[in-house]
Amino acid sequence: KQEVTQIPAALSVPEGENLVLNCSFTDSAIYNLQWFRQDPGKGLTSLLLIQSSQREQTSGRLNASLDKSSGRSTLYIAASQPGDSATYLCAPWGGGGNKLTFGTGTQLKVEL
Amino acid sequence: NAGVMQNPRHLVRRRGQEARLRCSPMKGHSHVYWYRQLPEEGLKFMVYLQKENIIDESGMPKERFSAEFPKEGPSILRIQQVVRGDSAAYFCASSWDTEKLFFGSGTQLSVL
Numbered sequence: 001k002q003e004v005t006q007i008p009a010a011l012s013v014p015e016g017e018n019l020v021l022n023c024s025f026t027d028s029a030i031y032n033l034q035w036f037r038q039d040p041g042k043g044l045t046s047l048l049l050i051q052s053s054q055r056e057q058t059s060g061r062l063n064a065s066l067d068k069s070s071g072r073s074t075l076y077i078a079a080s081q082p083g084d085s086a087t088y089l090c091a092p093w094g095g096g097g098n099k100l101t102f103g104t105g106t107q108l109k110v111e112l
Numbered sequence: 113n114a115g116v117m118q119n120p121r122h123l124v125r126r127r128g129q130e131a132r133l134r135c136s137p138m139k140g141h142s143h144v145y146w147y148r149q150l151p152e153e154g155l156k157f158m159v160y161l162q163k164e165n166i167i168d169e170s171g172m173p174k175e176r177f178s179a180e181f182p183k184e185g186p187s188i189l190r191i192q193q194v195v196r197g198d199s200a201a202y203f204c205a206s207s208w209d210t211e212k213l214f215f216g217s218g219t220q221l222s223v224l
Contacts, residue, residue, distance in 0.1 A: 032211065043203060043217040044155075089155070097157075097168055099145060100205075100213060104154040 002027045004103035006090055012109040019077040021106045023090030028071050030092040034100065035064050035075050038087045047088075048075075080110045114138070116206050116216035117186075124222045131191040131198070133219045137206030144187045145213060146179060149201040161187060194223045 003026045013019060023033075032051045036044040048057045048064040050073070056065040063076040073090055087107045091100040117136040125131050137144050146158040160168040161181035172179070176194075181187040191198055201220050205213040 034212070036215075041220075044205075044215040046212065046214065049212050097170065099157045099160055099168065101157065102147075102155040 002030075002092060002094075002097075002101040004090060004092065004101050006088075006103035006106050008106055009104065010107040010109075012111065013080060014111055015081060017080050017110075019080055019108070021075040021077070021088050021090075021108070023073040023075070023103055025071045025073075025090075025092045025101070027092075027094075028068050030068065030094040032094075033064075033066055033073050033090065033092045035062075035073075036089040036091060038089060038105070044089065077108075080108075082110050082112055085109050116141075116204055116214050118202075118204050118216035118219050120219060121217065122220045122222070124224065125194045126224050127195055128193050131194050131221055131223075133189040133191075133202050133204075133221070134186045135189070135204030135206075135216060136186040137204075138208075138214055141206035141208045141214075143207045143209070144181050145205045145207075146187075146189050147203045147205065149203065149218075151200070155203065158189070191221075194221075196223045199223045 005024045007022045034049045035047045038044050050057045050066040061078040066073045087105040089105045090103045093100050119134050142163050144161045147155040149155045157171040159172050159179045164183050176192045178190045199222050201218045203218045205215045207213050
């Protein structure tokens with residue numbers, strides 16, 4: 001059974017800081033890994049998808065890395081902005097069935 | 113191409129009533145997933161369906177919950193005789209393969 005842990009659970013930073021959000025998963029037999037953003041009371045927005053054969057993906061100020069063998073992924077957010085405030089969820093695909101398994105997320109608050 | 117559509121957005125039921133949650137996948141998507149997010153918890157997989165077939169229902173409670181994805185029309189998650197513990201946000205996601213999931217905005221179920 002796949003288990004996903006995200007650290008830290010919550011993070012509050014001033015605007016402009018570069019951030020690192022961590023994700024670890026127990027079963028490395030995954031096909032890909034997605035990072036999502038969830039705003040309060042709303043659905044999930046997919047940010048990045050990394051295939052199991054890839055080591056990283058970039059989109060704008062976001063960069064996600066994947067170390068499949070060690071069961072870890074990291075999301076880097078450069079030059080954080082208040083609009084980045086949300087909960088960030090890591091979800092590997094596979095390693096326990098044909099589905100995404102979610103971590104409990106990192107709740108990010110970027111202050112002016 | 114509209115996104116994944118879920119309705120209703122909010123649903124209030126009294127204990128013992130039935131709740132029906134609807135999900136229309138994105139055009140061309142034949143895979144549908146249902147997830148539940150309990151207060152202060154992460155998203156938990158419930159069921160994975162393809163047209164007219166349940167592929168994986170390992171996350172569904174054994175009683176009172178059922179799901180379908182008919183040949184025509186939306187996918188339906190049905191909860192019979194709701195209890196207060198069923199209060200949660202229910203999210204639907206769809207994909208055309210198993211690579212990337214697109215999520216709806218969710219249905220917030222409140223049981224009085």
